[in-house]
Amino acid sequence: MIENNKETVCAVVVTYNRKDLLIECLEALRKQTRPLEGIYIIDNASTDGTPELLKEKSYIKELPPENLTEPWEKEFEVKNLVDDKPIKIHYVRMHENTGGAGGFYEGVKRAYKEGYDWLWLMDDDAEPKKDALEKLLKVRKHYCVSALASLKVNINGKVIHPHRGYFNFKNIFNGIVKPFDEATLGRRYLKIDHASFVGILVNREAIKKIGYPKKEFFIHYDDVEYCIRLRNVGEILLIPKSIIIHKEAAKKGIYKRFLWKKSLRVPYEKLWLSYYSVRNLTWLGKKYGTSKIHFYYGLVKNYLRKIIGIILFDDNKFKRIKFFTNAYLDGLKGHFDNEKPKKLLYKED
Incomplete structure (x- = not known):
């Protein structure tokens, strides 16, 4: 359990069969100018050698047992690359693939119970710029904040829509999230309704009120459902100067x-x-x-x-x-x- 007077931040990274991208994500997290206190790695029963690569790169010191029948968690430690202070690595090997929704449910639940003050949620193919967390936390004292969100861009720096925006409940089949106006990006922050689970920093007080992501969704729209609940207890603020790159593959077909x-x-x-x-x-x-x-x-x-x-x-x-x-x-x-x-x-x- 965390025992510290300072506000603590823990990243929650859900991964499945993208071990090389996962390592890139973890390296970016270690380079944050505002260092993290912890990282939860939720390995959704990857079959591509993810645990072996994590061990090779010294993120974990031992491999999980085979033929798990329930999630397996072990705590390790790495140094951040800014001031060499320790970052706790909480490695959770799931016994089955529970989808992104199940992975974030597990990660948020465990990190919340561990006592962290802020949980920074992201997929394994995300790469926050080194000052992304620092710029998010500069706005944390804004009244009634339930979550803060980095601006999500692709590898070419183009804003990704509609992963940040406003709810459209009138006709959800025309798009349940409507994008914000990019002309407003010069502001210090924007009040939004929704931010995907790539670079959203959630306050533990909000989690205390609304609980964890809905694991039953498996994948798709679990972030929308969670943001609906987050907006019921506070503001979600987009911080345009905090940048996170999402290296998601384009849809093929x-x-x-x-x-x-x-x-x-x-x-x-x-x-x-x-x-x-x-x-x-x-x-x-x-x-x-x-x-x-x-x-x-x-x-x-x-x-x-x-x-x-x-x-x-x-x-x-x-x-x-x-x-x-x-x-x-x-x-x-x-x-x-x-x-x-x-x-x-x-x-x-």
Whole structure:
């Protein structure tokens, strides 16, 4: 447990099968001009040799046991690269892949219980600039702050939308988060509604009030759901001078022209991931939508567009239609069975 009069900051990094990017992220965290007190590494049962590389790079001193049946945590220590003071490394090896939502649930829960004052959440492909944390904390005394967010850019320095912005609850199928105006980036800070789990610094007092991320989401929109709760207890401030680079891969797939728009056709073997996006967005729309007419109209329109696209362009048409129908229905009913998408697509009838 943390015993310190100084405010403490712990990064929470969720990783899965991106060991080289993870090391780059950790190196950037060690270079912060305002050094961290701790880093939680949540390894979502990676299969690419992540523990071995962490050991090779001296982030951990021993490997986790094989055939885990529950999460395994061990504490180690590294030096920051600014003043050589220690940073606690809390390595958590998950017994199964719980998705980004499950990983952040686990990391936030553990770091909160450890007593850290601020939790800096990010994916393994994030790289904060060396003064990112320092610039965030300069604004922390603003009244009623539940979270602070770095400006998220791609590797070319271009602002990534809509990973920071404002909620649109009127018709969530037209985009549940609307981007901010880049013309406002000259301000010291901006009040926003949403910041993705890449560079959002959360106050423990807010966590005390709202709890942890919703692990049942698995992936997609878990950050939106959490920010809705964060906004209920305080402000979320975007600090434009605090920069975090997100080296996320561009979406790959085949695009078809459909109803005057480009339509991404997802390969069948990767389709299972699309379930969580549809289910979680539908659930959010039903729970928080401000107009039932707009919500159900958008849902039907969205559903029909998917079905027509499948009929025109895709293989395994019957299974795809059944798959998306279940995703929408499960969102409406609030059913969260994260094993279901693979069963629907790949289990032999």
